[in-house]
Amino acid sequence: MSETRIGVVGAGILGLAVARRLAELRPDATVTVLEKEHDLALHQTGRNSGVVHAGIYYAPGSLKAKLCRRGVELLRPYVEEHGIPYEECGKLVVALDEGELERLRELERRAAANGVPGMRWLERDELREVEPHALGIAGLHSPTTAITDYRAVARAFAADIEAAGGAIVFGAKVDAIRATGSTARVGTGGEEREFDRLVVCAGLHSDRLARTAGDEREPTIVPFRGEYYRLAPGRDSLVRGLLYPVPDPAYPFLGVHFTRRVGGGVDVGPNAVLALAREGYRRRDVNLADLAETLRSAGFRALARKHWRMGARELRGSLSKRAFAAEARRYVAEVTAADLVPAPAGVRAQALDPDGSLVDDFRINRLGPVTAVRNAPSPGATSSMAIAEYVVDGVLDE
Numbered sequence: 352m353s354e355t356r357i358g359v360v361g362a363g364i365l366g367l368a369v370a371r372r373l374a375e376l377r378p379d380a381t382v383t384v385l386e387k388e389h390d391l392a393l394h395q396t397g398r399n400s401g402v403v404h405a406g407i408y409y410a411p412g413s414l415k416a417k418l419c420r421r422g423v424e425l426l427r428p429y430v431e432e433h434g435i436p437y438e439e440c441g442k443l444v445v446a447l448d449e450g451e452l453e454r455l456r457e458l459e460r461r462a463a464a465n466g467v468p469g470m471r472w473l474e475r476d477e478l479r480e481v482e483p484h485a486l487g488i489a490g491l492h493s494p495t496t497a498i499t500d501y502r503a504v505a506r507a508f509a510a511d512i513e514a515a516g517g518a519i520v521f522g523a524k525v526d527a528i529r530a531t532g533s534t535a536r537v538g539t540g541g542e543e544r545e546f547d548r549l550v551v552c553a554g555l556h557s558d559r560l561a562r563t564a565g566d567e568r569e570p571t572i573v574p575f576r577g578e579y580y581r582l583a584p585g586r587d588s589l590v591r592g593l594l595y596p597v598p599d600p601a602y603p604f605l606g607v608h609f610t611r612r613v614g615g616g617v618d619v620g621p622n623a624v625l626a627l628a629r630e631g632y633r634r635r636d637v638n639l640a641d642l643a644e645t646l647r648s649a650g651f652r653a654l655a656r657k658h659w660r661m662g663a664r665e666l667r668g669s670l671s672k673r674a675f676a677a678e679a680r681r682y683v684a685e686v687t688a689a690d691l692v693p694a695p696a697g698v699r700a701q702a703l704d705p706d707g708s709l710v711d712d713f714r715i716n717r718l719g720p721v722t723a724v725r726n727a728p729s730p731g732a733t734s735s736m737a738i739a740e741y742v743v744d745g746v747l748d749e
């Protein structure tokens with residue numbers, strides 16, 4: 352019997368988690384990861400907040416709710432076994448005023464429905480026992496929310512792939528995928544490779560690659576740069592763990608967060624501003640083709656029409672450290688602009704439907720031999736091993 356050839360596009364945490372599971376479950380198959388960069392985890396995986404989410408926010412029954420909880424169950428023992436830091440520093444979500452209480456109660460209901468352990472509702476005085484400097488009138492505390500180092504997790508996955516006989520090919524930029532009935536032909540520069548099964552985990556480029564394979568046009572990826580500051584040395588004692596706002600359902604990833612990092616220090620942010628290039632980590636990074644594609648997309652135009660005021664507010668926070676500090680002070684009164692030092696930015700691959708709505712849940716499409724991950728925002732890193740289970744069971748089901 353000839354070997355099954357399985358290809359995976361992307362050496363971020365998802366591509367590596369999928370390839371690891373395939374290499375370990377299918378010793379009879381050859382597993383090859385194709386990555387355009389010269390190292391792994393250079394994009395979302397290596398530039399995220401490092402939080403192992405507990406599953407508080409997600410609509411019960413959604414893929415996010417299920418795969419986040421399952422992801423924690425798989426990730427925790429894996430990182431502990433591999434000596435990767437995992438700190439259960441806990442997360443406190445605070446309501447600043449009466450208007451946010453009902454949404455905080457809704458989070459409490461969701462967390463219960465999703466089976467998040469140890470959740471506690473805290474009144475004003477109780478929340479200061481958890482975060483002595485936090486403002487707010489009530490809080491929801493998740494003691495098991497943790498932090499880790501996702502780049503180190505990705506490296507451990509890569510080592511497992513190689514130990515199981517799989518290969519990671521760097522500098523292999525996939526420019527076209529042709530699904531031809533039972534196989535997928537993949538172009539990298541002038542070369543063509545053929546696979547019996549292909550899984551596309553291309554993050555910020557996932558829509559483009561899926562389209563070349565014949566998948567539907569929408570959703571389009573719109574890149575949002577998230578800029579962070581870090582609390583200056585000596586000021587990071589202002590926050591013990593993770594301090595988050597009650598998310599606005601219309602803009603779930605907005606609102607300044609305080610996030611403790613495993614290497615020490617506390618990040619403040621991110622905000623979200625349109626990135627002028629899909630991998631545009633600096634304000635001056637512009638890619639005209641990427642920008643033209645964003646501005647032409649129905650999803651972005653609808654989003655901009657509906658939410659330009661919020662966009663302008665985020666841009667103000669991007670351009671002015673004082674505005675950013677003022678936002679942070681709504682949660683911790685002592686923070687001043689002098690306490691904030693710039694930290695590296697990340698870019699989110701945000702999938703948008705043509706009506707401008709953010710695609711909330713994970714979206715994974717199957718087209719013959721090709722499986723394409725079309726939307727995997729946060730908690731994608733937390734859920735990586737569970738997404739791999741979900742995808743691989745589908746890929747191997749015939």
Ligand SMILES: Cc1cc2nc3c(=O)[nH]c(=O)nc-3n(C[C@H](O)[C@H](O)[C@H](O)COP(=O)(O)OP(=O)(O)OC[C@H]3O[C@@H](n4cnc5c(N)ncnc54)[C@H](O)[C@@H]3O)c2cc1C
Pocket residue numbers: 360361362363364365366385386387388391392393394395396397398399400401402403404523524525526552553554555556560577621696697698699700727728729730731732733734
């Ligand atoms: C600012 C920010 C904060 C976040 N915080 C958290 C958090 O705290 N917790 C959490 O669970 N999740 C978080 N996330 C989400 C999480 O980082 C992502 O869900 C996860 O990293 C997605 O992994 P990925 O492998 O799909 O994408 P990526 O890490 O972006 O990897 C995609 C890979 O595909 C490669 N690629 C793209 N196109 C091609 C091509 N044509 N040919 C070959 N290779 C290609 C890229 O070079 C890249 O290496 C955050 C994300 C961001 C941006």
